[in-house]
Each structure stands twice: as C-alpha cells, then as structure tokens.
Amino acid sequence: MGAKVKTIARRGSTLQERIFLIEIFKGMATTFGHFWRNLLDNSKLYVRHYPEVKPEIPVRWRGRHRLTSHEDGSVKCVACFMCQTNCPAQCIQIQAGERLDGKAEKMPVSFNIDLLECIYCGYCVEACPLDAIRMDTGIYSVTGKDRESFNMGIDDLLAKQGAFTEEDYKKGGA
Incomplete structure (x- = not known):
C-alpha cells in the first residue's frame, strides 16, 4: 500500500519574483543608492575616530580581569x-x-x-x-x-x- 501524497501549489510568487536575477539587480540598486548617497553627502555618517577618541564604557561592561x-x-x-x-x-x-x-x-x-x-x-x-x-x-x-x-x-x-x-x-x- 502506497501513501497518498498531496501536492500543494505555491502561491504568491510571480514570474518576476521567481527569476532571481531581477531580484539581485534590485538589491544591487539599493546598495549602490546607499553608496552614492553616503559618498556625496557624508554629513549624516556616524564615525568614531577610535585611537584619538576613546569610547565611553558603561559600568556593566566586562573588560579585562x-x-x-x-x-x-x-x-x-x-x-x-x-x-x-x-x-x-x-x-x-x-x-x-x-x-x-x-x-x-x-x-x-x-x-x-x-x-x-x-x-x-x-x-x-x-x-x-x-x-x-x-x-x-x-x-x-x-x-x-x-x-x-x-x-x-x-x-x-x-x-x-x-x-x-x-x-x-x-x-x-x-
């Protein structure tokens, strides 16, 4: 006696979403958009100049013994x-x-x-x-x-x- 297998059709993914190349290009467009926005206007970037400016350490932080x-x-x-x-x-x-x-x-x-x-x-x-x-x-x-x-x-x-x-x-x- 064989077991009955019920096949469930996938729904919700269009042909455009099933072609992964298009989704990859969408992701690359988002990445390049962030890259160019940060390259042209870097006033909104948060940068800590580590060796000169030390970070503030909270009391609960676990450091060297x-x-x-x-x-x-x-x-x-x-x-x-x-x-x-x-x-x-x-x-x-x-x-x-x-x-x-x-x-x-x-x-x-x-x-x-x-x-x-x-x-x-x-x-x-x-x-x-x-x-x-x-x-x-x-x-x-x-x-x-x-x-x-x-x-x-x-x-x-x-x-x-x-x-x-x-x-x-x-x-x-x-």
Whole structure:
C-alpha cells in the first residue's frame, strides 16, 4: 500500500519574483543608492575616530580581569576554585597554598588567566563568593606581541585598578 501524497501549489510568487536575477539587480540598486548617497553627502555618517577618541564604557561592561585586595594589600582570593570550576572556557588555573596571615586557610600561590581562551562571559565574577575577581578594569583593547603576553599571572591581575568607583560598581553590577 502506497501513501497518498498531496501536492500543494505555491502561491504568491510571480514570474518576476521567481527569476532571481531581477531580484539581485534590485538589491544591487539599493546598495549602490546607499553608496552614492553616503559618498556625496557624508554629513549624516556616524564615525568614531577610535585611537584619538576613546569610547565611553558603561559600568556593566566586562573588560579585562583583575584581582581585588584588602586594605593591607593582601589578596582577597582564598583559592576556593569556584571561578576555575565555573569557567566554561577553562582558562583559569589556580594553585593553592597555605595562608600564614590568619585571614583564611588558603591563598592562591599562582592564579593564571589565559586571555586568548577567555570568552569574557563573567561567570568567574558571579561565582566568586568574596568578590575577589572583577572585570571592571576598563581595558577593552587586548593586544600583545606574543602568546605569553596574554597569560595574566597573579602579579598582573593585582596591578590593575578598577575603572569605576566602588559605588558605581555595586550599583551597576559589573
């Protein structure tokens, strides 16, 4: 027994629309119209002269990472591995060691973030229970000469300052 097949006729497309060459020329006419209009009168174009004029960065923007520290200069991170576990790109590597100052049991001996593998999702910031890692440096141009310059160690992460005040950060939730 064969199955019955019902053929449905297509409606709504004219012969002119079925010939794709005509539609391609219509699209090209629109493109060239925009091209000539912008070429002859460029007063309506929005252009940012990037190297000279930096863009304004919103508070919620996620930039390069930094580690926060206490008032005495010691790192807030207690090497709980929450950020490393929560990172989908697995770009965070932490080695824990014993902390001798009595603030917590552990501290990171090494804390490395590979910026070439990082997808800047912010999950590490959300996972941190002590607000030890943030992405509020305001650095949006991540450049380097070689691959090693994109591996951020604990000293590099502690050296960065936040681009926003503490009140703006808490209010904006970066």
